Amino acid sequence: MRTIRLGKTGIEVPQNAFGALPIQRVTTDEAVSLLRNAYDGGMRFFDTARAYTDSEVKVGIAFEGMRDKVFISSKTQATTRDKFWEDLETSLANLRTDYIDIYQLHCVSRCYDESDDIYQCLVEAKTQGKIRHIGITAHKIGVAEDIVKSGLYETLQFPFSYLATDRDIELVRSCKENDMGFIAMKGLSGGLLTNSRACMAFMNEHDALPIWGIQRQSELDEWLSFFDSDITMTDEIREVIDRDRKELSGDFCRGCGYCMPCTVDITINQCARMSQMIRRAPSQNWLTDRWIDEMMKIEDCIECGICKTRCPYELDIPTLLRKNLADYKEILDGKPV
Numbered sequence: 001m002r003t004i005r006l007g008k009t010g011i012e013v014p015q016n017a018f019g020a021l022p023i024q025r026v027t028t029d030e031a032v033s034l035l036r037n038a039y040d041g042g043m044r045f046f047d048t049a050r051a052y053t054d055s056e057v058k059v060g061i062a063f064e065g066m067r068d069k070v071f072i073s074s075k076t077q078a079t080t081r082d083k084f085w086e087d088l089e090t091s092l093a094n095l096r097t098d099y100i101d102i103y104q105l106h107c108v109s110r111c112y113d114e115s116d117d118i119y120q121c122l123v124e125a126k127t128q129g130k131i132r133h134i135g136i137t138a139h140k141i142g143v144a145e146d147i148v149k150s151g152l153y154e155t156l157q158f159p160f161s162y163l164a165t166d167r168d169i170e171l172v173r174s175c176k177e178n179d180m181g182f183i184a185m186k187g188l189s190g191g192l193l194t195n196s197r198a199c200m201a202f203m204n205e206h207d208a209l210p211i212w213g214i215q216r217q218s219e220l221d222e223w224l225s226f227f228d229s230d231i232t233m234t235d236e237i238r239e240v241i242d243r244d245r246k247e248l249s250g251d252f253c254r255g256c257g258y259c260m261p262c263t264v265d266i267t268i269n270q271c272a273r274m275s276q277m278i279r280r281a282p283s284q285n286w287l288t289d290r291w292i293d294e295m296m297k298i299e300d301c302i303e304c305g306i307c308k309t310r311c312p313y314e315l316d317i318p319t320l321l322r323k324n325l326a327d328y329k330e331i332l333d334g335k336p337v
């Protein structure tokens, strides 16, 4: 297992970290047990966010009394001074700590600079010692490139998996050149990638810290197993990656859910990628009455376009939904998957 240094933050951790978004969906006891097991298994970096409902609270309970043994990053979606300080105080209280290792602006639509109140707040919070480092997360490549060029942030968090484009890979390289830490979110591309060994072997080739979203002990066990096994790229793994790249090329939905809620209640983050999910997971799971009903809701789309304004990948969601529905109906009619 490689050790990753997150640029000028100087933080050095194993290249196998915990994304604490999914622990919102389990009980506090389950989440705390997962987080402690992750620590016992070797993980040292834990990423959460103010927006992940009770995730920070669970992280806070798990690491109370051992704060100096882990690195914790969190995020704020604040765009005003008041909201920034309110969020930061809430995060500190939730996390039961007096500092956050990396505090990140969450899913920004542009690079905030010294002229922006929100960036000035980050600097003030760092001066006060409430945050140790200034980070940022983005989903759009152009925005991410501006952030790196600005030289104002110590870490960048960006989606990065083995479906990455050459431009994404160049972004990781430019972070390294600028001594900026790169934190890789969506290393499984929103659940589309199922071969964890291939995901790990890909990360091993890049200066990126993956924060795997973990909700179950079985998932955690899979990631922890890589502390003891060889994760180098092989011809066999390269073949898996090449096959998936071919199959999943072009515009596809990562399942992030930022586009929701839909005006007519379509579950966009699943329905817009049904064609992939049904072929990559046991298809019966997606052919239940519930999912048939969910897919048929696509016919109610009124093309209001609201979802499109929220999608960080700028997908043409109504068109994507219709394509998925057409394919799904053919599958219901007997087309083999």
Ligand code: SF4
Residues within 6 Å of the ligand: 261, 262, 263, 264, 265, 266, 268, 300, 301, 302, 303, 304, 305, 306, 307, 308, 317, 318, 321
């Ligand atoms: S365009 Fe369609 S899918 Fe998007 S929010 Fe409107 S109704 Fe929902």
Ligand code: SF4
Residues within 6 Å of the ligand: 252, 253, 254, 255, 256, 257, 258, 259, 260, 268, 269, 272, 310, 311, 312, 313, 314, 315, 317
């Ligand atoms: S359509 Fe876009 S915003 Fe919505 S879930 Fe998919 S990738 Fe995310």
